[in-house]
Amino acid sequence: MFLAEPMLATIFYGGAFTANDVQMAGASLQAFAPGLIAFILVKVLSPGYYARQDTRTPVRIAVRALLLGMLLNVVFVGILLYTKWAPPHAGLAAATSASAFFNSSQLLLGLKREGVYRPRAGWGRFLLQVSVACGVMSMFVLILLDRLGDWTAMSTLFRIGALSVCVFASMAVYIGACFGVGLRPSQFRVHTSSSNV
Numbered sequence: 001m002f003l004a005e006p007m008l009a010t011i012f013y014g015g016a017f018t019a020n021d022v023q024m025a026g027a028s029l030q031a032f033a034p035g036l037i038a039f040i041l042v043k044v045l046s047p048g049y050y051a052r053q054d055t056r057t058p059v060r061i062a063v064r065a066l067l068l069g070m071l072l073n074v075v076f077v078g079i080l081l082y083t084k085w086a087p088p089h090a091g092l093a094a095a096t097s098a099s100a101f102f103n104s105s106q107l108l109l110g111l112k113r114e115g116v117y118r119p120r121a122g123w124g125r126f127l128l129q130v131s132v133a134c135g136v137m138s139m140f141v142l143i144l145l146d147r148l149g150d151w152t153a154m155s156t157l158f159r160i161g162a163l164s165v166c167v168f169a170s171m172a173v174y175i176g177a178c179f180g181v182g183l184r185p186s187q188f189r190v191h192t193s194s195s196n197v
Helices: 004-012 019-032 035-045 056-083 089-113 123-148 156-180
Strands: none
Touching (some): 019 035, 035 089, 056 089, 123 156
């Protein structure tokens, strides 16, 4: 989300793709970015229904999410037109992300309600640790971007180098932060027992 404009400037800026185009496209990408989590969750959770030959429930939820997205398109675009807080088209991307979160949350609630998914102990602590690590990485990225300045004023080679530094340095900071909050690679192994098979 934070690297939306730097990525667009590095890949597309130049010729007919102006600095204003970078800002406009960046606004949409920033609004889409949080929805990636929800889009992935939909792909992860849907098979929990299909494996039990329940194809109707995911479709019903998807239709409700689609209708919600259409409503939110109007609401978000209207708010942005009124407030001028961001380009109106970013409201379309934000509505798509919001409807994806609705979709994934309904799928998850359905699996929990039917007893198909039973979260194990420790998920709350794990999510807190990951959130702290993400927060540390986010602060690092924002500080780094502030130091780098205007990406459209850089040469193409400098943009490529700066973006590479941002990505790999952020990865290193995130991994370091994960270790700092107590996360270890062993926690990502799948542990099975006879009761879970």
